[in-house]
Amino acid sequence: MNAIVQEQPTLADILREALDQGDAERLSDLMSAHAAQDIALALAELPRQHWHALFERLDHERSAEVYAHLPTEQQTLLLENLDHDEATRLIGELSYDDAAAVLEELEDEHAEAILGALPESDQQVLTSLLAYPEESAGRIMTPEFATVQPEWTVEEALDHLREHSEIAETVNTIFAVSPEGQLLGWVRLKELLLSRPRALVESTLHTDIVSVEAHEDQEEAARRISHYDLDVLPVVDERGVILGIITVDDVLDIIRDETTEDFHRMAAVADLPLSMREASMRLLYRKRIGWLVILVAVNILSGTAIAFFEASIEAVVALVFFLPMVIATGGNAGAQASTLMVRALATGDIQTRDWFKLGVKEVLVAAALGLAMAGSIWLAGNWLGNFEVANAIAIAMFLVVVFGSLFGMTLPFVLTRLRLDPATASAPLITSVVDVIGIIIYFAVATAILQLN
Amino acid sequence: MNAIVQEQPTLADILREALDQGDAERLSDLMSAHAAQDIALALAELPRQHWHALFERLDHERSAEVYAHLPTEQQTLLLENLDHDEATRLIGELSYDDAAAVLEELEDEHAEAILGALPESDQQVLTSLLAYPEESAGRIMTPEFATVQPEWTVEEALDHLREHSEIAETVNTIFAVSPEGQLLGWVRLKELLLSRPRALVESTLHTDIVSVEAHEDQEEAARRISHYDLDVLPVVDERGVILGIITVDDVLDIIRDETTEDFHRMAAVADLPLSMREASMRLLYRKRIGWLVILVAVNILSGTAIAFFEASIEAVVALVFFLPMVIATGGNAGAQASTLMVRALATGDIQTRDWFKLGVKEVLVAAALGLAMAGSIWLAGNWLGNFEVANAIAIAMFLVVVFGSLFGMTLPFVLTRLRLDPATASAPLITSVVDVIGIIIYFAVATAILQLN
Numbered sequence: 001m002n003a004i005v006q007e008q009p010t011l012a013d014i015l016r017e018a019l020d021q022g023d024a025e026r027l028s029d030l031m032s033a034h035a036a037q038d039i040a041l042a043l044a045e046l047p048r049q050h051w052h053a054l055f056e057r058l059d060h061e062r063s064a065e066v067y068a069h070l071p072t073e074q075q076t077l078l079l080e081n082l083d084h085d086e087a088t089r090l091i092g093e094l095s096y097d098d099a100a101a102v103l104e105e106l107e108d109e110h111a112e113a114i115l116g117a118l119p120e121s122d123q124q125v126l127t128s129l130l131a132y133p134e135e136s137a138g139r140i141m142t143p144e145f146a147t148v149q150p151e152w153t154v155e156e157a158l159d160h161l162r163e164h165s166e167i168a169e170t171v172n173t174i175f176a177v178s179p180e181g182q183l184l185g186w187v188r189l190k191e192l193l194l195s196r197p198r199a200l201v202e203s204t205l206h207t208d209i210v211s212v213e214a215h216e217d218q219e220e221a222a223r224r225i226s227h228y229d230l231d232v233l234p235v236v237d238e239r240g241v242i243l244g245i246i247t248v249d250d251v252l253d254i255i256r257d258e259t260t261e262d263f264h265r266m267a268a269v270a271d272l273p274l275s276m277r278e279a280s281m282r283l284l285y286r287k288r289i290g291w292l293v294i295l296v297a298v299n300i301l302s303g304t305a306i307a308f309f310e311a312s313i314e315a316v317v318a319l320v321f322f323l324p325m326v327i328a329t330g331g332n333a334g335a336q337a338s339t340l341m342v343r344a345l346a347t348g349d350i351q352t353r354d355w356f357k358l359g360v361k362e363v364l365v366a367a368a369l370g371l372a373m374a375g376s377i378w379l380a381g382n383w384l385g386n387f388e389v390a391n392a393i394a395i396a397m398f399l400v401v402v403f404g405s406l407f408g409m410t411l412p413f414v415l416t417r418l419r420l421d422p423a424t425a426s427a428p429l430i431t432s433v434v435d436v437i438g439i440i441i442y443f444a445v446a447t448a449i450l451q452l453n
Numbered sequence: 454m455n456a457i458v459q460e461q462p463t464l465a466d467i468l469r470e471a472l473d474q475g476d477a478e479r480l481s482d483l484m485s486a487h488a489a490q491d492i493a494l495a496l497a498e499l500p501r502q503h504w505h506a507l508f509e510r511l512d513h514e515r516s517a518e519v520y521a522h523l524p525t526e527q528q529t530l531l532l533e534n535l536d537h538d539e540a541t542r543l544i545g546e547l548s549y550d551d552a553a554a555v556l557e558e559l560e561d562e563h564a565e566a567i568l569g570a571l572p573e574s575d576q577q578v579l580t581s582l583l584a585y586p587e588e589s590a591g592r593i594m595t596p597e598f599a600t601v602q603p604e605w606t607v608e609e610a611l612d613h614l615r616e617h618s619e620i621a622e623t624v625n626t627i628f629a630v631s632p633e634g635q636l637l638g639w640v641r642l643k644e645l646l647l648s649r650p651r652a653l654v655e656s657t658l659h660t661d662i663v664s665v666e667a668h669e670d671q672e673e674a675a676r677r678i679s680h681y682d683l684d685v686l687p688v689v690d691e692r693g694v695i696l697g698i699i700t701v702d703d704v705l706d707i708i709r710d711e712t713t714e715d716f717h718r719m720a721a722v723a724d725l726p727l728s729m730r731e732a733s734m735r736l737l738y739r740k741r742i743g744w745l746v747i748l749v750a751v752n753i754l755s756g757t758a759i760a761f762f763e764a765s766i767e768a769v770v771a772l773v774f775f776l777p778m779v780i781a782t783g784g785n786a787g788a789q790a791s792t793l794m795v796r797a798l799a800t801g802d803i804q805t806r807d808w809f810k811l812g813v814k815e816v817l818v819a820a821a822l823g824l825a826m827a828g829s830i831w832l833a834g835n836w837l838g839n840f841e842v843a844n845a846i847a848i849a850m851f852l853v854v855v856f857g858s859l860f861g862m863t864l865p866f867v868l869t870r871l872r873l874d875p876a877t878a879s880a881p882l883i884t885s886v887v888d889v890i891g892i893i894i895y896f897a898v899a900t901a902i903l904q905l906n
Binding site: 035037060102158161162165167168171172190193194208210222226227228229231248249251252255256257259260262263264266267268269272276277281284285288289291292293295299300302304306310313314317321323324325328329331332333335336338339340341342343344347349350353358361365366368369371372376377380396412426427428430431435 | 486488611614615618621624625642643646647661663678679680681682684701702703705708709713715716717719720721724725728729730734737740741742744745746748749752753755756757759760763766767769770773774775776777778781782785786787789790791792793794795796797800802803808811814817818821822825826829830833862879880881884885888
């Protein structure tokens with residue numbers, strides 16, 4: 001009895017239908033009834049020939065809104081399929097930070113052609129944004145913001161904002177600057193509104209400034225916005241002159257992407273810049289084969305270790321039966337420990353200087369885990385083997401769990417010290433290394449206790 | 454040659470010194486020079502007896518600010534150490550959403566005692582917030598917000614906001630409601646400022662409302678804020694009446710916590726509500742032992758499988774040498790595939806209905822990975838064993854990698870269908886299952902090709 005599940009048609013299905021029927025009125029209704037983010041999401045599911053048709057239906061401003069929310073890969077593809085004038089117009093409609101992000105993905109020649117066709121002032125702004133290093137705060141800031149001066153009255157400040165708020169991406173928080181542009185403080189728009197019109201901006205100014213230098217990493221900008229609960233973070237040069245702002249919604253994207261990178265590293269997948277939906281098979285292959293090859297080299301050592309102790313295996317076959325339990329448990333405990341550390345380091349919950357304190361805690365927790373697991377396997381060993389085998393595998397279990405946990409816990413700190421990403425301490429890497437050392441510990445203990453040599 | 458690294462004293466160190474010396478002036482300077490978030494962070498590092506001393510130095514408003522940023526565990530501990538009046542005063546100073554979050558962590562009796570001592574109006578608001586289910590949108594919303602009505606003039610609306618903005622957590626986005634409180638639209642404060650004073654609010658109103666129902670999950674609220682790039686999300690009842698708002702900074706915390714939960718699940722650690730720094734050893738033990746025991750039960754099958762094929766091992770010892778490489782590679786490919794899916798499902802990049810399309814892609818990628826790995830091990834097999842052994846282990850490698858990848862890729866979808874968290878498809882779980890099946894495939898292929906029976 002199979003129930004037929006009738007799924008709701010998605011926005012993509014509805015759009016495709018309207019496009020196939022050439023129903024212009026329905027299309028334009030759909031375009032205005034849905035958020036730009038949702039149209040972009042639906043577009044990403046449609047075959048490529050539909051994109052162009054759909055973009056022609058959208059007015060200029062709306063198409064820029066939808067375009068800004070498309071995944072990077074599709075932004076590039078779509079732009080390559082538009083003619084030069086249409087492409088230039090589209091880029092011109094985008095906000096500066098979005099335009100810079102699109103241009104950096106294009107072939108140099110194509111990007112320069114588009115840049116050259118934009119108005120002089122846009123060219124200057126975009127060129128200066130693109131001059132900052134990739135993934136720096138300067139690269140993702142928007143240079144569209146309004147400032148006030150502390151010696152202005154509240155009334156003057158509000159008039160100034162009324163004139164300039166069209167170009168400012170956000171005016172919820174307003175920055176006060178010196179005539180040279182140096183950042184002096186900030187004030188909330190609602191505080192200005194509440195103040196007497198004749199009061200000076202100075203009197204409501206907050207001077208506890210949190211800012212980021214344009215060359216600092218975008219992750220640092222994200223960390224500050226998140227830590228200080230900011231809605232906007234000013235970006236400054238080395239003299240403290242404000243150059244642009246980064247808003248909290250940019251940061252949500254950065255945090256999501258950085259976290260995805262950590263997840264992938266933790267599973268021994270190299271950086272995968274695209275979404276799973278978009279990633280080509282070739283790319284997926286390339287990002288996965290590297291670690292598989294590196295890890296198989298470690299596994300060769302496991303094979304060698306087992307071959308080395310072959311005599312022990314032949315003498316006591318029960319040893320092979322318990323081997324997977326002991327080394328897998330060590331690897332699992334190690335994967336637990338490394339993940340706990342990697343994530344706590346990433347969120348700032350712990351710092352590298354906490355290593356020793358956490359190490360002591362881990363030894364004790366690992367010892368408790370090791371004892372519990374050793375106890376269970378000792379019972380199984382007595383049941384399926386004999387008293388001496390049980391002792392050997394229980395001692396091995398305890399040692400392997402403690403070693404695995406300490407190794408898993410330590411590796412992220414070592415990687416951080418070496419200025420590598422702690423997330424490289426992936427479960428597969430920990431498991432493979434613990435396998436090798438675990439096999440050696442296991443047979444060394446067994447050989448000693450069972451006097452096999 | 455050891456260089457002595459002189460570390461910068463942290464804010465915690467400086468605070469501790471000032472407290473030990475009883476330097477009141479220095480303390481009060483430090484309190485005003487640093488952000489509440491940083492003082493809270495430093496406080497968390499100081500021994501418990503210092504907390505009280507430090508809190509006495511802070512004025513009422515400032516101590517509530519610092520308190521709001523302490524980790525949950527320490528909020529509870531500190532409150533338990535304050536006398537009843539001080540505790541009530543502190544809770545009274547907090548914003549409603551923060552106060553509700555603290556009260557729900559306390560013992561019922563203690564929470565009721567504090568609640569009972571608060572002004573009637575605060576009691577009502579807090580009781581209604583606490584009536585929503587845990588982790589629902591209603592529980593984390595703040596009921597402090599200002600609304601306007603569409604038929605008001607811009608001038609009337611601004612006057613109203615001036616009067617009410619002290620109690621409103623954010624007035625960057627203002628919601629327009631009917632006289633019954635039904636949500637009708639939204640307008641940015643800067644748009645009101647730009648409009649002619651005599652114009653009606655209606656004329657600048659946006660009617661594409663994104664809201665969340667109070668009983669929906671807080672994760673859904675986070676997803677909408679993030680997807681639609683909102684700075685504030687209205688929370689409504691089933692009739693569309695606005696009950697409160699959720700701001701983007703609340704969402705940053707939710708996203709961080711949900712992601713941490715996923716990271717821990719992916720490493721076979723049960724939900725760990727506290728930070729690593731705060732988690733007791735007892736708690737860490739409890740959250741880790743469960744999966745270790747479950748997985749060892751799976752590993753018993755691996756041992757059984759190896760024991761079953763013991764005759765093959767004794768006949769061709771080279772088979773044991775290559776076994777770890779083959780099954781570990783299968784497990785690693787599986788861990789890669791499951792993590793890619795779990796993360797893409799969590800970010801909304803893919804949906805469960807994409808399973809088939811992604812499955813076809815995964816089979817092809819896995820086949821390519823399997824061929825590459827089989828090729829390398831075939832060469833090694835010829836070198837270290839013989840032509841027939843090489844064929845057997847190469848075929849086994851190919852099959853195990855394809856099986857591992859498909860299993861790793863499918864499990865997160867199956868778990869989602871069963872309404873379980875896809876992140877339960879952890880690397881240790883995938884590895885353990887692929888070990889068992891991998892061993893069976895390996896020896897089955899070897900037995901057939903090498904005609905061992």
